[in-house]
Amino acid sequence: MWGMPFLTSMALITGLVTILIAIIWVLIPDHDENEKKQED
Amino acid sequence: MNLPIVYIIVLVSYFALLILIGFITLRSTKSTSDYHIGSRNIGPWVSALSFVSAYYSSVVIIGGGGYGYKYGLSTLWIAAINVLVGCFLAWVVLGKRTLALTKRLKAITLPDFLAKRYQLPFARVFISMVIAIFLIVYNVSILKGLGDTFNVLLGIDYKLGVVISGLIVVVYVTFGGYLAVVWTGFIQGIIMFIAMGLLLWKTLQISGGLTAGVAALQTIDKGLVETPGIWGFPGMISYVLVVSLGVWGMPQMLARFYSIKDNKAIRNGALIASVGAAMAFVPYLVGALARTKFPIADFPALVKNADLAIPMLAEAYLPPIVIALFFIGVIAAGMSTFSAVLIISAGATVRDLLKDSFQVKLSDKKEIQWSMICSLIVGLISMAFALKPPGLILTLTAFSWAVIASACLAPFLLGLYWNGTTKTGVVASMVGGFLASIGWMVLQQLLKKPGEPIKGIFQYHGFIPGIIISFLLLIIVSLVTKDKMPIPKKAD
Numbered sequence: 001m002w003g004m005p006f007l008t009s010m011a012l013i014t015g016l017v018t019i020l021i022a023i024i025w026v027l028i029p030d031h032d033e034n035e036k037k038q039e040d
Numbered sequence: 041m042n043l044p045i046v047y048i049i050v051l052v053s054y055f056a057l058l059i060l061i062g063f064i065t066l067r068s069t070k071s072t073s074d075y076h077i078g079s080r081n082i083g084p085w086v087s088a089l090s091f092v093s094a095y096y097s098s099v100v101i102i103g104g105g106g107y108g109y110k111y112g113l114s115t116l117w118i119a120a121i122n123v124l125v126g127c128f129l130a131w132v133v134l135g136k137r138t139l140a141l142t143k144r145l146k147a148i149t150l151p152d153f154l155a156k157r158y159q160l161p162f163a164r165v166f167i168s169m170v171i172a173i174f175l176i177v178y179n180v181s182i183l184k185g186l187g188d189t190f191n192v193l194l195g196i197d198y199k200l201g202v203v204i205s206g207l208i209v210v211v212y213v214t215f216g217g218y219l220a221v222v223w224t225g226f227i228q229g230i231i232m233f234i235a236m237g238l239l240l241w242k243t244l245q246i247s248g249g250l251t252a253g254v255a256a257l258q259t260i261d262k263g264l265v266e267t268p269g270i271w272g273f274p275g276m277i278s279y280v281l282v283v284s285l286g287v288w289g290m291p292q293m294l295a296r297f298y299s300i301k302d303n304k305a306i307r308n309g310a311l312i313a314s315v316g317a318a319m320a321f322v323p324y325l326v327g328a329l330a331r332t333k334f335p336i337a338d339f340p341a342l343v344k345n346a347d348l349a350i351p352m353l354a355e356a357y358l359p360p361i362v363i364a365l366f367f368i369g370v371i372a373a374g375m376s377t378f379s380a381v382l383i384i385s386a387g388a389t390v391r392d393l394l395k396d397s398f399q400v401k402l403s404d405k406k407e408i409q410w411s412m413i414c415s416l417i418v419g420l421i422s423m424a425f426a427l428k429p430p431g432l433i434l435t436l437t438a439f440s441w442a443v444i445a446s447a448c449l450a451p452f453l454l455g456l457y458w459n460g461t462t463k464t465g466v467v468a469s470m471v472g473g474f475l476a477s478i479g480w481m482v483l484q485q486l487l488k489k490p491g492e493p494i495k496g497i498f499q500y501h502g503f504i505p506g507i508i509i510s511f512l513l514l515i516i517v518s519l520v521t522k523d524k525m526p527i528p529k530k531a532d
Contacts, residue, residue, distance in 0.1 A: 003254040004113060007267035011116035015318050018124045022311040025132065 047194065050364045051371075054231075055208050058224050058375070062212025065219035072407045075217035076387045077148045077299040080139075082222055084305040088312035090225030090376070091296045092319075093232060095126065095287060098185040098374035099437065101236075101323045102192075105350030107279075108327025109342065111271040112257065112264030115328065118280050119320035126284040127317040131297075131310035134288060137456040138297035139306065144528060148298060149384070150291040150448060151392040157455045158466050158525045161397065166470055168392035170447050171291055174440040175385045176422055179378060181437040183426035186374040192351040193367045202426045209375050210419035213382045214412045218299065221379045228372035229316055235369020236322040238362050239354070243326045246333070246357050256332040264328065278501035279438075286441045286503060289449030291388070292380040326350055333357075382422075386414040438501060439481055446473035446506025450514045458518075459526040465518030466525070473510025477502040 001009035069075050107115045147153035151171065155164035183202050190201025212220045247253035254265055263270035287293050300306055330349040333356070334342060342348055354363050390410045394400045402410060450469045454461055481502035488494055518524075 002250040003258070003265075005266050008113045008116060008265060008269075011114075011120040011267070012321070014117075014120040015123045015321060018120075018128050019311075019314050019318065022128050022314040026307050026311045 044360050044364075046360055047364045047367070050368055054368050054372075057227065058208055058212050061223050061227070062214075062216035062220045065216035065223060068219055069217045069408065072391065072404050072411070073148055074219065075408050075411050076383070076391065077295060078218045078222060080143065080299055081301055082296075082299045082305075083301055084308035084312055086222050086226040087296050087300045087305065088309040089229030089316055090222040090380070091293060091309070091313050092127070092316035093225040093229035093373065093376035094292055094296070094380035095122075095317065095377075096232065096320060096373050097182045097377035098189050098370045099181060100283075100320060101232075101370050101373050102185060102189060102347050102350060104320065104323030105327030105330065105353075106346035106348075108324040108329075109331050109334075109349035110327075110346045112261070112266075112269050112328050112331070113254070113325070114267040114269045114271045114276060115324040116321060117267065117276065118283060119318070119324055121280045121284040122320050123314055123317045124284075126287045128310055128314045130287055130293070131306060131313055134294065134453070134456065135297050135300070135306040135310065136303050138294060139300060139303070141456060141527070142298045144530060149387045149392055150294055150452065151388060152396065153298075154448070154451055154455065154466075155392075155396070157528070158451070158461070158463055160463055160466060160525075162467060163451070163470065164392050165397045167448060168388040168397065170444060170474065171388040172385055172393065172418075174444050175292075175381050175388075176418065176425070177440040178437060179381055179385070179418070179422035180425045180429055181440075182374050182378045182381070183422055184429045186371065186378070187426065188347070189351075189367070189370045189374065192348065193354070193363070193370070199427050202423060205371060205375055206378070206419060206423040206426070209379045209382065210416055210423075213379045213386075213419070214415045217408075217411070218295070218383055221376075221383050222296075222299070224379060225376040228376040231365075231372045232369045233316060233319050235366045235372075236319040239326055239350070239358075239366055239369075240322045242358050242362060243329055243353065247329050253329045253332060257328060260331060260335065264331065272499075274499035278499070278504060281507075282438055282441055282445075282501050282503040285449075285507070286445045289445030289447075289452060290441065291444070291448070292377075292384045294452070295380075295384060323350060326353065378422075382415055382419055385418045386411045389418070390414045438503070442477045442481065442501060442503035442506055443474060445503060446477035446510050447471075449473075449507060450510040454511075454514055455527075457527075459524070460518050461514065461525050462518040462521040463523045463525055464521040465514045465516075468517040469510045469514035472513040473506050476509040477506025480505045 073079050142153055145156040147156050151164045151168040154167055155161055183206055186205040187198040187202035190196040191198040244250055258265050268276045327349050330353045334352060336343055354366055395402050447470050451466045484494060484498050487498055
């Protein structure tokens with residue numbers, strides 16, 4: 001990627017994948033009941 | 041000192057906005073809970089961006105550029121793990137549980153939480169003293185970063201830079217408390233994001249694109265584009281862990297989870313914080329690419345002080361308006377971190393030490409007044425030290441993070457998840473982690489020979505043995521002792 005060696009480009013990929021997972025985490029609904037129980 | 045008018049307009053408007061927020065939030069601060077955590081009603085955007093702006097100080101932007109210049113593209117891993125561990129996982133693993141348990145225990149500071157979670161007054165005294173002392177060390181390094189930024193980018197005297205930026209923060213934190221800290225942090229986070237975007241865009245433009253920049257860097261030294269390259273694994277792993285996992289035990293970061301509105305805000309905040317934290321890629325990348333424009337052979341000043349890499353690049357290639365915005369971004373990074381740390385120091389001293397540990401009777405109104413006075417005093421003490429900072433200030437920054445996290449992280453994290461913790465285990469972990477990190481770093485200094493890098497196992501930062509020992513002690517001692525402290529259940 002952009003002429004970078006594999007391990008170095010993995011740093012950029014790690015950042016991007018983390019953001020993708022964060023998007024999925026927001027989009028997939030949680031079990032509200034469990035949340036409410038935990039939250040008090 | 042001959043400042044273009046655009047700098048003065050941008051700076052004065054920015055400072056006026058911060059002071060205004062301090063006075064607006066003063067009206068909303070009615071209880072001690074308001075002053076320390078903003079009454080647990082902060083939304084995801086403000087929580088997340090103030091988390092990021094408290095996380096990244098000017099040391100990350102200027103110092104990150106210096107690291108990129110010195111060690112090359114392997115420093116991008118710092119940013120990657122900042123996003124993954126320092127932000128996303130911190131929000132996912134700590135967010136909901138911290139909010140729920142601090143609400144249940146009515147805890148509004150980290151020492152308060154540990155004392156109530158383990159019914160252990162010792163934790164309140166010990167941790168609040170560690171926080172009060174070692175966060176001042178951190179304050180000094182942030183103020184030094186601010187003074188250097190004024191000096192390098194604007195040509196303003198270092199001491200004047202420390203006094204101007206320090207006083208403005210002290211004023212808005214003293215009057216506005218936590219609400220002023222998160223709202224100014226939110227605005228400063230947006231400014232930092234814009235500034236990093238502009239810096240990246242201009243740097244890629246002058247480098248002829250990323251591929252051309254990487255190719256040029258490779259011709260200087262292959263080790264500048266490889267991982268770990270010329271940095272080496274011990275230095276890389278140590279630094280990455282301190283500035284990513286260290287966040288999990290830093291009270292000024294954890295405060296964002298006590299004050300956030302609800303679980304939905306935590307889920308959205310995790311995404312916003314992760315995207316915001318990705319701005320850390322910019323200083324490391326730009327610092328590395330600066331090496332192609334300022335080769336070490338032609339710029340000997342950069343051998344001694346690689347931190348000059350980004351300011352020099354900005355000065356040489358960016359138009360004045362972009363430099364002014366970049367400068368405000370760097371100042372915003374330093375001021376937001378300083379304010380976040382200042383409010384935590386005041387809370388640890390007044391609420392945890394004076395009121396709860398030494399039983400000084402204070403009404404709500406008096407406690408707010410004392411917290412204001414304490415913010416002022418801690419701010420002024422930090423500024424006084426920063427006027428003549430010790431030479432090893434950057435080492436002291438990592439030192440303060442390592443010590444605080446080694447004492448707090450294991451009891452805090454396992455306190456959220458594990459029913460098997462015991463009081464004895466918690467005391468052993470806090471004291472053992474604290475001593476292990478300090479002892480390791482003192483040994484490092486004793487074994488260090490002038491002009492030679494440290495070899496062997498002592499290449500690793502004191503944070504690593506501190507954290508390992510604190511977790512091991514908490515788990516092992518808890519397994520062999522009987523004074524169990526399960527997670528408090530919800531009251532019926």
